[in-house]
Amino acid sequence: ALSDCDGFRADAVKHVSAEASRSFCSAIHEYADSIGKENFFITGEITDSSIAPAYIDIFQGNLDAVLGIIAYPNLLGGVVKGLLPPGEFFQLYDEHTFIGSVRQQGRYIVSVLDDHDMSSRSYKERFAAHGAPPVVYLQTAHVVGVQLTTPGMPSIYYGTEQALDGAEDYHDYGCEPKRFAEDRYVREAMFGGEFGAFGTRGCHFFNPDHPTYLRIAAIARLRNGSDGVGRTLRRGRLFPRETAFAGYPFAIPPAGELMAWSMTHYQTEVVMVLNTHGAADRGADVTVDAVKHPAGSMLSILYQSDWRDDELRQPPGDRTVRVTQQPDGRTTVRVDLPPAGMMILG
Structure with missing residues (x-):
């Protein structure tokens, strides 16, 4: 109270x-x-x-x-960094299994990436540890973006929106020869405490203009909306989407390529595309629902990671992508993204 x-x-x-x-x-x-x-x-x-x-x-x-907080954090982080194939993450939502059907309902599982214990990892470190700007800012924003656009209740650990990089690597074994109280390195002070983020003390790190914060906020606004897009992201079902690139046939892609999935709810489909490569551009034709999006129709770009700051705060409403039909009858959209980039269509 x-x-x-x-x-x-x-x-x-x-x-x-x-x-x-x-x-x-x-x-x-x-x-x-x-x-x-x-x-x-x-x-x-x-x-x-x-x-x-x-x-x-x-x-x-x-x-x-x-x-x-066991399988989910490591699968999520590994896929977004291009270390694991997207199919391993999508298996969490396989409705042919009891576990997958529970996850698809969305309301019984809190999705966790980082937390104060990091009990899913033998080594205490945040997702952003060892990353280099600006890619780490995008990867950190978009790993949360996956949480916000898949079934479950996303838990965002404080400091993730500022890409805090706490890890045991900060430990000075010259001062403390033994591994001790390693949790402290993922519990940094963000508002000016003695044990601050990035190896500092007395510094304030909450910045609403931070690149990671702006992108998480933009995606969260979509999820929180009262329109069909918001309802779909909160209550929809996840469908992995096959992609085709560089002459390869349509399939769930390997690690380091564009991964795509959609959330569907009643007559609405929202499509997410993420570049899991942190150093190279990636492009692909992405499968969409042919009934909801027939050939010749247009999908609106609801989020694009390389928008300017003012566009992230107030998205332009006139950006679209045309739906085309492939020889096998499926409908697709063409998406090209920079390293660690993300796009949401609806």
Whole structure:
């Protein structure tokens, strides 16, 4: 009541019984409801590698959702950096599996990239660690962009929007010979504390004009919209989209190429295309829904990563891409992107 928060993360709920979790969460839900917060959200830290038992834990423990902090962060980060093929990430949403069907529903899994523990990694480091500007700014914005445009409830760890690069590499073994309290390196002070980001102290790093912040904000505005695009990004189903490039046949591409997927909801399709190569331009013909987008129709460009800052804040409404038909009957759009670039069409 004092903080007016709208949800809790029940940290390490895995260490308590289902009965204890259910009792605690029920009491919190009831109190929140009594002060007008009918949809108070409680997510639990369940670190089982399988979503199936975690899904059961949701109901046994009276949780609203669980955190996707085991397989998801490393698959997501690896694909966006071009280290893993997109197909491995898309398998998370395969509706032919129980796990995939749960993920496709979107409301039971909190998608996590970085957090204060980095429990999915043996080495403590943020996604942006070891990256070099300006590509790291784009990759960091667009890894969150994937979270915002796929099923699930995106959790954005503080400082990600500023591309903070905390990692154990900052540890000085000359001062502390042993590996100790390594979590501190991913818990940097962003507002002027003694243990600051980028190896500093007393510096303030929150910048709403930061390239990463501007791009995350632009994509988040699309997701938060009350129109069909916003509803589709929040509630739609994910479909991987095949691409064709350099004379190769249509397929889900390998690592380091353009990856594409769409979110569909009722009669709306929103198409996302991401260049997973951090050093080279990439282009491809991207498959779209032939019923929703027949040959000759136009798709509007809703987001383009190389827009100017003012365009990111207020997107131009006159940018379009023409839909064409391929010999096999499918309809496609041609997309060319700079290193780590992203485009959203709808």
